[in-house]
Each structure stands twice: as C-alpha cells, then as structure tokens.
Amino acid sequence: MANDRMETAARIDNRHPGAQKSGQGTVPWAIKGELILNCNCTVFCPCVVSLGKHPPTEGYCQAWAGVRIDEGHFGDADLSGLNVGLILEIPGLMARGNWKAAAYIDERADDDAYNGLIDIFSGKAKGTTGLFKVLVSEFLGAERAPVLFETEGKTRRLIVGKQIHGEVVPVGGANSEEDIVVTNTEYWMGADITVATATKGRVRAFGRVWDFDGRSAEICQIDWNGPR
Template identity: 30%
Template sequence: MSATTHWHLRGDWFDVCSCKLPCPCSFAQAPTHGECLFTLVWHVREGHFGDVDLAGLNVVSLGEFTGNMWIGEPDAKMRLMFYIDDQADDAQREALERIFTGKEGGWPAEFASLIEDLRGIDYAPIIFDIADDLAHWRAEIPGRVDVRIAALTGPTSDPNRRVTTTNAPGAEVGPGQVATWGVVQKDEAVGFDWSHEYRGGSSKHFPFDWRPNDNGHSSARGVPTCDCHA
C-alpha cells in the first residue's frame, strides 16, 4: 500500500463532546469550557482503498484538546486513541489505519495534523445504528463505549424536520456538509486516559465524502432539514 493508492470513503460521522449544545467548535470558536473531551464515530457506507473493500466498517476515537484548533493555536492539539472495527481483516485494518492517521492524504490528513499524541489503536466490535430520517443515532463497543443521541427538537420546531447548520465554519469532516444537531441521551466511553470525568453535552451528525486529493468538499447526503439553524 503506497501513498498513491486511490481510495474513497463515504458515510456517517457523529460526535459526543463535553461542550454545551450546540458545540462552538463547529462554529470555529473555542470550546465551551476551554477544553473539549469527545467521542467521535465514523461509519463507512461505501468505501475502498485500492481493491480493498471498506464498506460497512466503523471507527471510533476517544480524545480531548484545549483551545481553538481552527485558528492555529499552537497548543490546541488533540490527544486521542482509535478503535477500529474488529470485523476488518488485516488488509482492511491497514487501510483504515493509514487513512485515519493521515498517511493517505485528503481530509483525514488535515485532521491527523492536529493530533499531538496518538495514544494507540485497538480493535473491537463496533455496533453502529442510525435512523434513516436522522431521528436518532448511536454507537456501542460492548463494555467500552455506549453513546446514544436523539435529534434535537423543541416547542417551535417541526418534529418531522431536523435542526441543522449549513456551511458550518468548523465542520469536523471538512467543508460543504450539513450538521444535524442532537441531544445526548447516554455517554459512556473507556479506553482513553481522560484528564477528568465529564458528561457529553452536545452531539451532531455530519455525512462525509472523502478522497485522497481533496480537502472534504462534497455535496451532503440529503437529509430532512429545518429552516431554523442552530
């Protein structure tokens, strides 16, 4: 596998973080409490690395950072670990590791450039579930991670439509995607040495569509939207 290997990943991403809803990081602002402790989840709907099929596989990251990474603060770097789906065979594991640690370019390389301390990569069964209408999403690694989210709604919003943000200034999956905001119902995650205990306060879903030679610009997967923006 070389840096010239053609790859493409398209799927779903969501986070659970310690910020208040909506997370200011998605608006390229500093975290609510000056720091952000997070769980990130990627589900590959369609994907390949060369002739290696990656469809259906999942990746989870646990980590934290302090400060505003979007404005180039030198100390605003991430400390994190990855869980990679243990359904992946050796070739799939190597492909996912290379992409998510930034060795194969594209938006993941932009993300990886902000990692100060990669604490490790582990392999585990990852359960991913999402409603077609984005009414809820969740991920679970039995005994390690259990994060569950319901779509944000309120007394003046149409319950059949979603609260979204378009053209987010700090989209964690890259430019051009639509954020759908959610309320954290459960947040349990172990395997990373957190600096202190926290409880998730914000979540959002983004579609992602990555290739090695772009920085994340793609049209978003069509989802129910709401005219009121978070």
C-alpha cells in the same frame, strides 16, 4: 475475534514521519456514510461555525465519535459496511492542535482494511482527514474491537465493547418532522451538520472516564476521499 491491540512500539506517532510505511499518502481512498460525535460542550459545539477559532464551551474539548461506512475503499481494500470509533482530546482552540486521539477499528476488517483505516484516521492517508496529521500530536493507539453503529428512528447509537457507549438524537425544532441543520458550513466533516444532543455519552478507555449525557452532539453525512 479477540482484540488485537497495537503495542506501544507499533503505535502511530505523527512526530516521526520516518516511521511511515511506503505508499502512505499516495493510495486512493474514499468513504461515504455517517458520522456522529458527542463532546463535553454544554451547548452546540462552537467549532462548527467558528472553524476552531472559538474555544469549546468548557475551554477544552473531550469527545467520542462513531463512523458508519456505507461505501468505501482504501486502494483495493473494501471498507464498505465497517464501523470506526474514535476518541479525541483537544486542550484548547481546535486550530492550535496538540490533539490526542485513539481509534477503534471494526474487528470484521481484514488486515488491508484495518491498516488502511488507521492511515485514514491518523491523517497519513492525506485527503479529507489529512489535517489529523498536523493537529494530532499524540496518537494513543488503535485496537480491533466490536464496533456497533445502530440507527433506530432518529436515534444513533455507538457501542464499542465496554469502552464507548453513546447515543445521540437530533434536537427538536418547531417542526418535529424536520431536524435543525446548520447548512453550507466549511466544517471539515461536512457542509451540513445536524444539531443533536447525547442521551448517553460514556467513555471508559485509555485512562479516560467521561460522562457527557445531555451534552452537545452532531450528526453528519460524510463523503471523504484522498489523497489530494
């Protein structure tokens, strides 16, 4: 299937709530699965425990993320088995907003699932990801794309065409059989975050050229829903 890129006029812009579709923020939705993320922090991302009150290690955040949806729905649209790729850019403290974001939606999604996933990852669907609507000042766009999320042993891999090629692995601990996990957090993604690093973290998209090999990464089991 050919890429189906939204033109500028159709891009989601959280600064214009009047452009919202009817029913946005009222449709029941849920997603269960796994999220991986790799950012430019040189050590484990301080946002997990500081909840955005501590700046990223480089003073700003650039990140890609992948979501594997094991079970999910948006209204009557089935989201199970779909994957999503994300690009995030945050100029300073996470909690201060002014984020930029873009989404790559699995090309296997039908129109209802595609539109539902855009609402979820732009924050317009409210619920767990509703903070995006507040924090993201510029939604760069959304595209249909082949989004591959693979698990091989403890390695997680996200490939989105030529735009994102990422691979993350848990950081080793004293017991090689157990991952290092930060538990019982109030982090928006989930309470338990596995500390990881990127063996590959390359982005070539929306004018961004990023290489985050060896930088901070996270693995998280997600159980999101909305609206609420």
